[in-house]
Amino acid sequence: MQKLKDILYGVAVNKVNGSVDTEVFSVEFDSKKVQQGSLFVAQKGVQVDGHKFIGKTIELGAAVVVCEHLPENLINDVVYVEVNDSNSALAIIASNFYENPSRKLKLIGITGTNGKTTIATLSYNLFRKAGYKVGLLSTVKVMVDETEYVATHTTPDSVSINRYLQLMVQSGVDYCFMEVSSHGIHQKRTEGLEFAGGVFTNLSHDHLDYHNSFSEYRDVKKVFFDQLPKGAFALVNADDKNGNFMLQNTRAKKLTYGLKTMADYKVRILENQFSGLLLNMNGTEIWVKLIGSFNASNLLAIYATSDLLGLDGFEVLQIMSQLDSVDGRFQQFMSNGGVTAIVDYAHTPDALKNVLNTINDIRTGNENVITVVGCGGDRDKTKRPKMGHIASHLSSQVIFTSDNPRTENPQGIIEDIEKGVEPQNYRKTLSILDREQAIKTGCKLAKKGDILLVAGKGHETYQEVNGVRSEFDDYKKVRTILKELQK
Numbered sequence: 001m002q003k004l005k006d007i008l009y010g011v012a013v014n015k016v017n018g019s020v021d022t023e024v025f026s027v028e029f030d031s032k033k034v035q036q037g038s039l040f041v042a043q044k045g046v047q048v049d050g051h052k053f054i055g056k057t058i059e060l061g062a063a064v065v066v067c068e069h070l071p072e073n074l075i076n077d078v079v080y081v082e083v084n085d086s087n088s089a090l091a092i093i094a095s096n097f098y099e100n101p102s103r104k105l106k107l108i109g110i111t112g113t114n115g116k117t118t119i120a121t122l123s124y125n126l127f128r129k130a131g132y133k134v135g136l137l138s139t140v141k142v143m144v145d146e147t148e149y150v151a152t153h154t155t156p157d158s159v160s161i162n163r164y165l166q167l168m169v170q171s172g173v174d175y176c177f178m179e180v181s182s183h184g185i186h187q188k189r190t191e192g193l194e195f196a197g198g199v200f201t202n203l204s205h206d207h208l209d210y211h212n213s214f215s216e217y218r219d220v221k222k223v224f225f226d227q228l229p230k231g232a233f234a235l236v237n238a239d240d241k242n243g244n245f246m247l248q249n250t251r252a253k254k255l256t257y258g259l260k261t262m263a264d265y266k267v268r269i270l271e272n273q274f275s276g277l278l279l280n281m282n283g284t285e286i287w288v289k290l291i292g293s294f295n296a297s298n299l300l301a302i303y304a305t306s307d308l309l310g311l312d313g314f315e316v317l318q319i320m321s322q323l324d325s326v327d328g329r330f331q332q333f334m335s336n337g338g339v340t341a342i343v344d345y346a347h348t349p350d351a352l353k354n355v356l357n358t359i360n361d362i363r364t365g366n367e368n369v370i371t372v373v374g375c376g377g378d379r380d381k382t383k384r385p386k387m388g389h390i391a392s393h394l395s396s397q398v399i400f401t402s403d404n405p406r407t408e409n410p411q412g413i414i415e416d417i418e419k420g421v422e423p424q425n426y427r428k429t430l431s432i433l434d435r436e437q438a439i440k441t442g443c444k445l446a447k448k449g450d451i452l453l454v455a456g457k458g459h460e461t462y463q464e465v466n467g468v469r470s471e472f473d474d475y476k477k478v479r480t481i482l483k484e485l486q487k
């Protein structure tokens with residue numbers, strides 16, 4: 001329970017109607033969750049305007065309503081707070097309500113199109129092995145030290161973020177690694193948080209359905225760095241042409257990491273195999289179990305972050321050499337019959353290209369690369385033909401299939417993907433709507449020595465059709481099918 005005047009600290013308030021000494025029991029932005037004594041923040045959403053539910057929340061017992069415009073009829077006993085920006089107000093209110101937990105631990109935000117989950121999760125694993133209590137907010141799961149919670153978003157809403165951070169503080173967590181998505185920044189879910197550091201991985205085609213253009217998407221990412229405090233670090237990937245752009249207006253300490261470009265932290269790939277990478281990490285050689293040059297870059301970001309947070313470099317490299325891949329990120333096994341199966345979450349053109357290039361770099365040349373891939377429904381349509389082109393251009397054989405069609409017609413999605421296939425690659429492609437059948441066909445086509453890539457869903461354990469999620473796990477499916485086929 002908190003006094004309204006305390007939780008409004010730092011919020012840009014236009015006017016208050018009622019007493020700021022009112023006690024608040026919970027902070028809600030979903031009318032359905034309001035209870036006696038709640039503070040309800042009305043947000044203008046994509047689907048509906050939360051202001052429509054103000055009356056309903058008062059019936060449910062809301063003590064305070066925070067909104068961008070006051071309702072015509074004000075009810076006695078309810079306090080109304082008018083703000084310019086409800087999203088920003090919600091974020092600051094949530095931080096205050098949970099007693100600013102981000103200031104009581106070291107919070108590191110990771111942003112960029114690809115690599116966020118990998119860097120956040122491996123950092124969580126590494127810092128734990130180094131003896132710290134650690135928190136994780138990621139696409140795959142939320143961890144409060146050893147306790148796991150289900151993740152609903154890559155970056156949760158600001159109330160959930162602060163609630164988890166408070167739990168972490170209560171559990172004695174020293175460091176928290178969190179993914180910061182562009183939706184999260186745009187909807188101000190991370191405003192009011194005090195970050196000890198920010199990491200930028202890369203920027204490529206994604207979410208252009210939500211952000212109107214690539215430059216808008218890029219500018220949203222930059223806001224995160226613009227908001228970092230002076231004592232924080234801003235670590236960017238020098239190999240990405242947008243890396244320096246992110247640093248333009250930040251007050252934080254500026255640092256770079258790079259595989260190809262001059263940077264403060266450097267890595268060189270000495271060997272690249274299916275069994276792992278031999279790296280020269282800022283001057284020291286190490287073997288790691290992770291695969292692919294993009295993972296060399298991810299590991300360098302982790303090494304640099306550890307260094308900036310004061311960990312011992314030698315110990316970090318020792319632990320790094322033991323790290324396993326994150327679920328659904330280049331997760332691989334060799335079947336009894338000698339087929340290398342790889343499950344990867346590549347669901348953007350850039351990620352798919354990276355994964356296929358990695359496979360092509362490692363293979364000796366005689367094996368076939370068979371790819372099973374689809375694109376999600378109700379998501380950026382323009383990435384579909386690009387992924388169709390990349391998959392068919394870089395594989396020996398491709399099977400296009402469904403990946404969470406959501407409310408779209410799956411056949412239509414596949415047709416969008418097929419539009420990107422160039423005529424010389426037509427003969428390489430097949431389309432099979434049912435994902436299980438597609439994987440089965442991929443397994444049947446694969447011969448000893450071949451490489452089978454199942455891309456797009458990674459760690460996901462479901463297939464979503466019209467709001468219904470049914471169980472589906474790419475990794476389990478490929479394992480079972482290859483076993484059944486005795487391959």
Ligand SMILES: CC(=O)N[C@H]1[C@@H](OP(=O)(O)OP(=O)(O)OC[C@H]2O[C@@H](n3ccc(=O)[nH]c3=O)[C@H](O)[C@@H]2O)O[C@H](CO)[C@@H](O)[C@@H]1O[C@H](C)C(=O)N[C@@H](C)C(=O)N[C@H](CCC(=O)O)C(=O)O
Nearest residue numbers: 029030031043045046047048050053153154155157181183
């Ligand atoms: C496009 C988008 O980001 N949508 C998010 C947004 O929903 P919205 O704007 O559609 O909300 P709305 O339904 O219009 O409602 C507006 C307001 O009215 C309230 N409301 C609504 C109905 C009601 O009965 N009562 C009520 O009070 C809502 O709580 C909300 O405050 O605000 C909601 C509440 O915070 C989010 O759950 C929702 O995420 C949806 C589920 C989503 O799918 N988001 C994805 C796209 C997303 O955020 N992805 C990113 C990154 C992914 C990546 O990088 O790959 C992520 O961080 O996860």
Ligand SMILES: Nc1ncnc2c1ncn2[C@@H]1O[C@H](COP(=O)(O)OP(=O)(O)OP(=O)(O)O)[C@@H](O)[C@H]1O
Nearest residue numbers: 113114115116117118139294329344345346351354
């Ligand atoms: N540094 C990188 N550069 C390019 N591609 C990468 C990089 N790291 C990982 N990938 C590829 O992108 C896929 C997704 O990786 P990861 O889950 O770490 O990204 P993310 O940024 O968390 O994605 P999301 O936006 O879904 O949260 C991986 O399966 C891999 O194919």
Ligand SMILES: N[C@H](CCC[C@H](N)C(=O)O)C(=O)O
Nearest residue numbers: 347375376379403404456457
């Ligand atoms: N966080 C991403 C994941 C996409 C994964 C892919 N399997 C899909 O469903 O499109 C999103 O919701 O856009």
Ligand SMILES: [Mg+2]
Nearest residue numbers: 116117139154
């Ligand atoms: Mg992620």
